[in-house]
Amino acid sequence: MTYLQNDLQKRARKLRQQQKLLVLSKAGGVAAAAFLVFSLANMHNVGVEKPQTVSLPPAEVVELPKTEQPILPKQPVSKEPTVQKTNPPVKTAPKETSKARTEQVNKNKTNREPISQTPTGESQMRHPVSPPVSPPVRPPNIPAPVWTHFQKIAGGNVNQYQVHSSLSNEKTGQYYFTRMVNGIPYLDSGYLVQAQGEKTQSLALSGNKQLNTQLFTDPAKAIPMGQAQQAFADSVELAYVGNQSKLVYFPGLFGNINAIDGTVRKEEQKQLIPITPHGKQYVRDEKEAAAFLSKELQLPMNELAFQYDSSNNNGIRPQNITFYQWFSANRQKSVSMDVITDTGQIVSYNFHGAEESSKNTPDPKPTEAYIESASLFLQKFLDKSIQQLRVKDIIRNSSRSVITIQFQAMHHDIAIIDRTFEISIDLETEQVVSMDGDLTTSTDTLPEPVNVILRETAIERLLEEGPLELVYANNPGLSGANQPPQLIYTIIKKETTRTGIDANTGKKVIW
Structure with missing residues (x-):
């Protein structure tokens, strides 16, 4: 064999081995290719003398383990050797174990401690474990049937409600569960549950409505x-209770106390008006009633026909009141009058003759003029013992051009708080269209304002009887889903009656 033939065979053998190397490297990875290249080089050095003119292929094959695979395709398991080189197992294993233990300790803490939150409201724990929710416990003062019924109607929201003692009444079996928001009772959302023997019923106020x-x-x-x-x-302030002939200390609040700025809506109208009462007016029958209305009130009674009188009016009015009524032929005008059946004293009247308007008519003259007209009209019917009135309120009717003046009877410059009169005047005709109130009022039985207890003592007892409470309540003047409830201080009572302190005895007075 000639030197040329020997050289050609060597080159052919090397070429076949390099092709095998490429195939193996694709199948086995960089490490296998490096091993074959190393073996090939040793075989060549041991078995055959290397001529000076022959060299191995370029160094790319030998340097493959040190590169980031510029030639060979990426292999799914090729990252493990790299990680082991940069992060030896001896160093990384303790760090990973410590982190895992720390996470496990944090997870265990979530079962015992509340999860803290960031300022944005996000939990600092990735997977908080909620503690088990204990079932709601029946309050000791709530009967079992009431509690069972409440759980059924409230469902999963039982814990959002609390029994409000000021609105509940154990004697009548009524329990009011009010909704709590920010730890404050929301009076306009709750359940009223009443137990009557074996029967239990409820009334929902907003119920489980979603709250913003x-x-x-x-x-x-x-x-x-x-x-x-x-x-x-x-x-x-001091006030008289006419029905009981008592002088009391009474809170003159007209609404509640704004819990944000402390403002209070009071009865701002304090105007005192002296009057000259004509005394009580009497009629014996419908004919005298019509004559009085025509003469004293200048009503067109000749255009009206008498319809009927009733001493009871199907239970709408008290038994001792007789009701007279007249209508025009087209029934566009009507007049009614109430008199005490036994005595014939006039106690109220109403005239309807003006059509209702959709827009309010502006006052053609100052409000003071209507106050004067109303007081002059009212004094025709008042007992002669009443020498003074106080303007309590002025009301405008939104659907009719009518202004209503509310008066309180006075005695020794002290209001008789259960003696209120209303006079309504048509703004277009300036005619009195209605009169209402207890015209039987007399001051003869009222005590003199002497020997009264200290005002501070009365205030203390008033707050003992009805303490102020901080609550949420809807604003009655607003409506809609997005209207914010008011935060107020108010006195909440079981009864709907009014309460005061007797100025002479210091005892509680209810009327």
Whole structure:
């Protein structure tokens, strides 16, 4: 064999081995290819003398383990050797174990501690474990049937409600469960549950309606209780209770105390009006009633026909009241009058003759003029013992051009709070269209304002009988789903009656 033939065979053998190397490297990875290249080089050095003119292929094949695979395709298992080179197992294993233990400790803590939150409201724990929710426990003062019924109607929201003692009445079996928002009772959302023997029934107020808690004022912004109590104390005044002939200390609040700024809506109208009462007016029958209406009130009674009288009016009016009524032929005008059946004293009247308008008619003259007209009209029917009136309120009718003046009878410059009269005047005709109130009022039995207890003592007892409470309540003047409830201080009572302190004895008075 010639040197040329020997050289050609060597080159052919090397070429076949390189092709095998390429195939193996694709199948087995970089490590296998490097091993074959190393073996090939040793075989060549041991078995055959290497001529000076022959060299191995370029170094790319030998340097493959040190490169980031510029030639060979990426292999799914090729990352493991690289990680082991940069992060030896001896160093990385303790760090990973410590982290795993820390995470496990944190997970265990979530079962015992509340999950803290970031300022944005996101939990600092990736997978918080909620503690088991204990079933709601029946309050000791709630009967079992009431509690069972409430659980059925409230469902999963039982824990959102609490029994409000000021609105509940154990004697009558009524329990009011009010909804709590920010730890404050929301009076307009709750359930009234009543047990009557074996029967239990309920009434829902807004019930389980979804609430937008963003609309509720933060209770931390409320004024202190002491400031609210001072606003309450400033409203307390002396007043007469005519039905009981008593002088009482009474809170003159006209609404509630705003818990944010402490403002109170009071009965702002304090105008005192002296009058000259004509005395009580009497009629014996419908003919005398019609004559009185025609002469004294200048009503067109000749255009009206008498319809009927009733001493009971199907139970709508008390038994001792006789009701007279007249209508025009087209029934566009009507007049009614109430008189005491036994005595014939006139106690109220109403005239309807003006068509209702959709827009309010502006006052053609100042309000003071209507107050004067109303007081002059009213004094025709009042007992002669009443020498003074106080303007309590002025009301505008939104659907008719009518203004209504509310008066309170006075005695020794003290209001008789259960003796209110209303006079309504048509703004277009300036005619009195209605009169209402207890015209039997007399001051003869009222006590003199002497030997009364201290005002401070009465205020203290009033707050003992009905303490102020911080609550949420809807604004009656607003409507709609997005109207924010008011945060107020108010006195909540089981009864709907009014309460005062007897100025002579210091005892509680209810009327």
